[in-house]
Amino acid sequence: MDFENRVALITGAGSLEGIGMSIARQLSKRGATVVLADINKNGVEAGANEIEGKGGKAYAVQLDVTDQKQMQSVVEEMVKKVGKIDIVVNNAGVSRPSRVQEITESEWDFVLNVNLKGPFFLTQAVLPYMKENRYGRIVNLSSVSGKRGGGVFGGSHYSAAKAGLTGFTKAVAREVASYGITCNTVAPGLIGGTDITGGLMTEEKEQEIKRDIPLGRLGQVEDVSYAITFLASEGAGYITGEELDINGGSHID
Template identity: 65%
Template sequence: MNFQDRVAFITGAGSKRGIGRETAKQLAYRGATVILADIDFEGVKEAAEEINAQNGKASPVQLDVTNRAQVSSVVQEIVGKFGKIDILVNNAGITRPTRVLEIPEEEWDLIFRVNVKSIYYLTQEVLPHMKRQHYGRIVNLGSVSGKRGGGVFGGSHYSAAKAAVAGFTKAVAREMAPFGITCNAVAPGLIGTDITGGMLTEEVKKEIIKGVPVGRIGTVTDVAYTIAFLASEQAGYITGEEIDINGGMHID
């Protein structure tokens, strides 16, 4: 895969052990200019410095993906500086392990704002630029929780939000296919990231692995490689798909 001359915009890229940061690395090391966005500016600044130190091309931006005005401003800034956005990876997301009877309305709304509404904001802001150049790759982060109705650490609101991401992905794919734009999603199972790290004790890990046929917890690289492929020119005939990355934990 060669991303030379491609401009990629990745949200939620500040976490040290996160999917967003690893995806940025995989794209940058294959030639892309990557813009890393996160509400945690120090995180994306550190990630960009790491990529640039390895002869990559990376720029950090601070972004609250739930703020429409900020999203619009950042997209305009990127297009103004680099002339285009070829790849959008909607990776920013949060989860809460709250049981359905205990979910307060504020938490429900927060989960949907970060995991779903932000994708609507970003996609709607970026699409006009992709349409103009008749090329684009959008990859959204779903989850096994959205397919099987819950996971290890996600509540029913998280499952509902990730199911919504899948539906949005398919609809956008149908609408945008005539313009050379693909829209796909990946649905990771349990991945060893900073989000799950604090809850993933050795005892819990052993219990989870019993239900994973390949016999291990997933890595951020497992997910980032798949995102990179879907973001490549070679994946131009794949759209509207949700790719499972779960080691066989859930097969449909």
């Protein structure tokens, strides 16, 4: 897979241990220029430094994906700087392990805004440029929680947001296909070593979760980023509206 002359914008790339940064590494080592966008400024700067230290090309941008104006201006600014955006990975996400009766309206809005409204804003912002170039790859981070119901670390709002993102992806896929733009989701199971568990993972919980995974281990960020790299590649141009499960067999449908 060759990403020479491709520009990729990845949201939620502000954690060196997270999925976003792993995607950035995969794309960068195959030649892409990567734009790391996250609400965490220090995080994206550290990520960009790492990539540039290895000879890659990276930009660090502070961005709150729930702020539509900021989103528009970041996209416009990056297109001015690097000429285009070929690939978007809507990876920024938050989860809360609340039970349905405990979820307040503001928590509901927070989880839905980051996980669902953010990808909508970014898709809207990049589409004019992708359409003009008649090329685009959009990959959205859903979750097994959106398919089988509440995960261990995400409540019903998280499941609703991720299931909503899958529907959004399918609709966008149909709408923009004639411009050479694909739009797909990946649905990871629990990925070890990431911050999404909010520090709630224990050794005991991990063993319990592993017992339900036919492949016998938690996922790793590279399991997810490699699949996304494929969907973001030129060769995946005939795949759109698809959801790729990355869960070790814990949910097969």
